[in-house]
Amino acid sequence: MNTNKIQHVSSPALRLPLSPRPNPSGAGAKLEVPEAKPLTILRASKSSVTIEDTIPQDVFEQAVDQSEALNDQVREQFVVGGRLGEGTYAIVYAGYYRQNPEHRVAIKKIKLNAEFKDGIAMDAIREIKFLQELEHPNIIKLHAVFSTKDQNLSLVLEHLPYGDLEALWKNKDVAYGAADIKAWAIMLANAVWFCHANHVLHRDIKGNNILIGPDGGIKLADFGLARGFADPGRPMTNQVITRFYRPPELLYGARYYSGAVDIWSMGIVISELCIRNFLVPSNTDIEQITAIEDIFGTPTDADWPFVSTLPLYKMTFDPANIKRPRPHSWWLQTMGILGSDGIDLLRGMLTMNPLLRLDSQRVLYHPYFANAPRPTMKEMLPRAGGGLKQTAEDHVRMESERVERFERGDKVARKLDFGAMRN
């Protein structure tokens, strides 16, 4: 500002020290003392000119950091459009590539969180860390990340305008069949396999984190709770995965676990697609254990060695009330649409003992996917309306839901950091 103003003052003494020179004030060089006259004029003027302000702006611009320049370059690639939605923790904007307005994106701007005292929030760090590394057709694509002047991080994400899998099975206007379920299942299985092959646990797989792309393909999203595989012997938190999708070992308080946790969640998602309802809904963690045991039976050391040593197992275990698992006929009746091979796969994914549960590799190799009917081509999959608005709503919702459950100063988070994790 005020660059023009200073140029009116035609004192050579003034111009001299102000013009940037390659190597100014060489050894012993004496600066001419500026005359006081222009100075007083300057000071007298009501404008708030300080020396700093009189330096032409381009001096700074020439001298931007390389990384700052790089960031600006990235930011320049995108045109940020209207605000699509706003949640407590993120604002989502419509956007597109400057070079190609056809190429639309969703720009998720993480809000600064005043409550989190430790700087950039963990969920933002995790999401960026893992999405930067994972490139797969069934995982949401992170086009770029940039920061804005007010130090907010913006994630440029794939534009996914057609809602999510949970909205899909809830939408009674959408009809789908066995081949469609198989198509969704194999895409999800691919995504999960890819995460695990890259040694990443997603830890929040559920219907509404699985988004539907413009080509009908599904994309696993929301890596805010993801983490790399832990070294053997290093504990992890069991306070992850949305309750309906949380596997029994986490409910029993296991602190050492594997990709098997994601497989359980995936099994629940597929079963929900079949019954178009939640398989094991509940209101509390205890209820969740009950709901699971109602279907899968109460695990004992006989069928799941050492399960009784898990920290929270004893809390619900009642020797007088050991439940038996539902018979195979129940599966045929409820999940009949999958066929017997599909039921075999599903039961493999929903095995109580995580060591016996199928891993992501074995899920993919299951004959169900090779058998008839062939999975529907993704372009032919049924879907609901969707649209730009939906994308934003999905991103905002995912963000705030997760955050409310696991992060940022609520009771759960405090427990997560200091309390339950001690032992």
Added chain:
Amino acid sequence: MRLTEDDLYRTSTQYKHWSFTPAQLADQRKTTNISASERVKQNVARKRAAKAFDTPTASDNGSGVDTNGANTPLRTVDREVNCLTVAEEKKLVDTFCERALELGTFLNFPTEVTATGIQFLRRFYLFNSPMTYEPQTISRTAMFFANKVEGAHLTLEKYVASFPKATAEQVLAPEYLIVQGLRFQFQVRHPFHGLKGGHLEMMEMSRGNAEPLPASEKTKEEIQEELFQLPRKPNGPAQDMTVKQLQGRMGNAYALASKILKGPAQLTDAYFLYTPSQIWLAAHLLADEPLTLFYLSTKQALDSPLLQKLLAVIRECAALLSSHHSYTSDQTSPAEKAARDKAEKEEVQKLIKKLKQCRDPDKIDLVKLNQAQKRDAVKSEDGGSGLEESKAKRRKLGREKYEKEADEFFGPELGKKNVAVDVETKGV
């Protein structure tokens, strides 16, 4: 469907954006050095001009001789800014990486947290100069950020408490700067898991349990037998070891290699120039050459072109690792090591002194800078027209104050070992 380690590594940001040839690395450092030097000179010039400009008013009350101050002499004689060279910058960064390593040990950080923090520092200073951003400040923040990235979860409060003189604000101020300098790529691929895996595989071989590759001509029993006879040193006499002796040898090799990975591998350009598996194999080669060569020969015939090519790279990497002054092997004498360390220390002290003379005056107080940035952003979002006078003044005063304090920047060393901070792995 299986992804090989190579497939996985090639899709990583470490491979795509943080791997270089030596020439590329040198070029990048040169670019950074030139642009930082130019900026330092410009900003110093501006400061001096500003100072000269202010002098008359300052002397108004004092001398009273000349009310317009036209003849007031300048108090200081300006010297030419003597900027750091590329090599000096690198040396400084290396030094602060070493200090970061000490900090990690002091804080009981898990290995990968410290290692990630150090690599963040190295990556950051590929695009930024220590003249612009003071390495002690940056390393403190980089280490805290690494702690978050690796999910170790030491809270800021506890982290800050472990420094004699640091505030939460100071630690957080450069966070965005660092995140941006890392190009928002936070995953660092370390060689630790690879080493562990290789070691476990060798242990299985020693038990005669390791299934050879389909192409291999040896049976698992033959592999075990050959291991028993493996010479201790290259071209040494054949041995006749028991399983226990062999496993002891493997354990020693693992321990030494692991030490190299935690030290020299972090403190050199190894991560920029080599892949994690090349690095661990190089470390293992330094630890026990015959064992490492034998291990490789169970994967590929030793005289195959592929393995020869790989070996050349591994030896190159091993040379880099063993060139670091912290490297010790059986061959390094204590006197030799002491001499190396002493020379190192003297050089570093000189450099730190030099750095004080060529700091970018605009970037000394990152806390203020950070606040100003946020404030400006708010202003511009409001459509405001710049800063009010009082704020500008206050900021200027603050900046000057911090310039004075700049000398103290290198003052406090890392805290004494009296604050025990327990970063037991709280898992996430």
